[in-house]
Amino acid sequence: MFSPSQEEHCAPNKEPIKYGELVVLGSQQKKLGARMPHVRYNGCLPNGDRGRRKSRFALYKRPKSNGVRASSVHVISTPQASKDLYMQNEGSGADSLQVSHSPTQEAISSRGQHSISYTLSRNQTVVVEYTHDKDTDMFQIGRSTESPIDFVVTDTISGNQNDETQITQSTISRFACRIVCDRNPPYTAKIFAAGFDSSKNIFLGEKAAKWKNPDGHMDGLTTNGVLVMHPKGGFTEESKPGVWREISVCGDVYTLRETRSAQQRGKLVENETNILQDGSLVDLCGATLLWRTADGLFHTPTQKHIEALRQEINAARPQCPVGLNTLAFPSINRKDVVEEKQPWAYLTCGHVHGYHNWGHRSDTEANERECPMCRTVGPYVPLWLGCEAGFYVDAGPPTHAFSPCGHVSSEKSAKYWSQIPLPHGTHAFHAACPFCATQLTGEESCVKLIFQGPID
Template sequence: MFSPSQEELCALNKEPVKYGELVVLGYNGSLPNGDRGRRKSRFALYKRPKANGVKPSTVHVISTPQASKWKMDCMKDDPNILQVGSVMGVEDKVEHPSEQSVAISSKGHHSISFTLSRSQTVIVEYIHDKDTDMFQVGRSTESPIDFVVTDTISGSQNNDETQITQSTISRFACRIVCDRSPPYTARIFAAGFDSSKNIFLGEKAAKWKNPDGHMDGLTTNGVLVMHPKGGFTEESKPGVWREISVCGDVYTLRETRSAQQRGKLVENETNVLQDGSLIDLCGATLLWRTADGLLHTPTQKHIEALRQEINAARPQCPVGLNTLAFPSINRKDVVEEKQPWAYLSCGHVHGYHNWGHRSDTEANERECPMCRTVGPYVPLWLGCEAGFYVDAGPPTHAFTPCGHVCSEKSAKYWSQIPLPHGTHAFHAACPFCATQLSGEHNCIKLIFQGPID
């Protein structure tokens, strides 16, 4: 539900209305080497000065051998955007090459095209929609992409030097269309328009004709969406993963990401994004936060205050008796001398020490000197990305085995979210570093020792 306070706030500060934000899972506040331009860990969608949305118009059915040649000339060399379908409109059969070139080569209009056979192609023209704004997400750095997203590598070794042999994220992965009037509803669609304002598909695309006669299709590796039950709050529960079609319909998942057979239509669900909706692009997962939801989310200042508060309590290593302190947010990737470490099987927090190894083979398996429990021993990192918090509670729990720390309810929420992995697997992962979670509950309550004096 739209919050009037957001509109009032924007009017007061003379700022554009914010529709919401997309936050990429696996990054703790910023990309490893810093946010740059359209490539960043977090992207805000604002109401544009002028509407740039489009809506379907005329459908051209081209029944001529020339259609195949035209498709080969125009198709971009990108296997990840081959499976796309058409939308609604008034069918207009074009039989002559001269008419065909006018119908499908117009640079002024956006269009979605799909190939039924070598001799038949359907082009759906899109016209300007003054009531919506469109934002596009994908791997391409071309101008139509508003938010450039690359493959997320799990774990702390996330950096620009890590090479992706072959990305599974589409160059033009998806588009989000927002209503320019309250309540500023945001809808997601698979695939995005390229620099020629086109979306293409191939003969082998997963496509079909709906009962009402309209065509639809899926992208190669699919755009999956999960809406949490109960919104994005302390009481939230995981929802069910679905696949979104090019026209925005909702389907059950295919057997694998790129299977030719689509899932079943889920008629009682929509492509409307909710606060906390997750969008998976097969290589990166994005969290959608509404503007209203962000107003009730902890801020960076709040997280910094929590860090200072826990440090002010002067937690101590129970063995070395030295005072521990979480490093400042701008040094969140550098292990410091006072860094708190924890045994993740029991939760006891210590300072760093180099003893307690149980074997030479399991270098990270240590025995806790407090309770003799054996398990991973890792430095603790404060979760700095405020968008991942479902509440404003103190940082009391750590994800296992990465050691990122956040509030109890936030840790327990993410610990039960099955995130897509590969072509058909799902597993829970830390939202701050994308490391696959393990252990009995995927997270552990931390046990700090206060100062003896």
């Protein structure tokens, strides 16, 4: 449950304070450029969770704070440019942070201080130095496996892509973002774009979007950006999707750019914050994470509850209406193996059957079948119980299946995720199954399942 940096500091026999958890949506290819069969996340990684690479990551209060806050600004430039920039900063009130011209960037790095470097031109760089903040804990997320990264996240593969899918170049930043949690109640968690590298630096190059705010403070955006969506009404049965925003390096909220990597930033949204809420989604352009607060997790279904629901469905002995054989959802630890008793469903009408090899309507559309009960034509797929408890907005019975993947969840959970446009690529959005990232299709994107009970 802990990252290496957390485990070594845990106090024995004392329950640590949990800030919350990040859960990855969808499925993942383990290694860039490597061919491997499609494997669903649905509560775990291919080959299991290993070290800092896992399907979910818990953030606990650290025994010793590692947070940082901005302390001073250094302008590194040619003499004339330095003078001009200094006058600009003086006029806009940037002297609230001590402005200095003497240190070089190397000298700042050698102090062991965290810093953010804004390259304005070949001759001019503004370096914001950060100092230790005893009141916050910092957690970093990114593709890099270097030690500053607490949670290693790699690209998500959509569940409807074939086995030959390859990622040749990741769009996730090596140091994508950081989450800063207050060490005191109510343990507020804030998200910021970009993370500090092994040299404790965040470097925004000349081509990165960056600017000076009216108060003189520098800010910027990462290449592909960090997007956040806060749900309306929390993460509950009554939740509704919110609006996607982009988070800056300093934590301000902006409307989306025209494309993910556009040079021009969006408009500042002054009445919104970078504080994560229960159910907030964080998109890193290649993977999407769900934030669950400790309180939210306390009220959400557990793995034991989902297992109890599975056993309850199987105990009802649902039958195939044609073959009359008893159907059963496989156990959670066998959720990637299609079993003989596996329930299958026609996702246009929702009728649940056992597997059969008839009803094909054409040679080209192998998955298009005609339901023998109602003659409706549509996808015919095996059903899988959605095992990641963090994705459920309620504890209702699993009655609805996502189309076309066949993952099953409660009605309200299925309808909630069916409404959310998840970022896809650099400018597209579409609804997707949270358990496998398959793009949803059909009018409703999910269907109510129709089970037949035993006739005896």
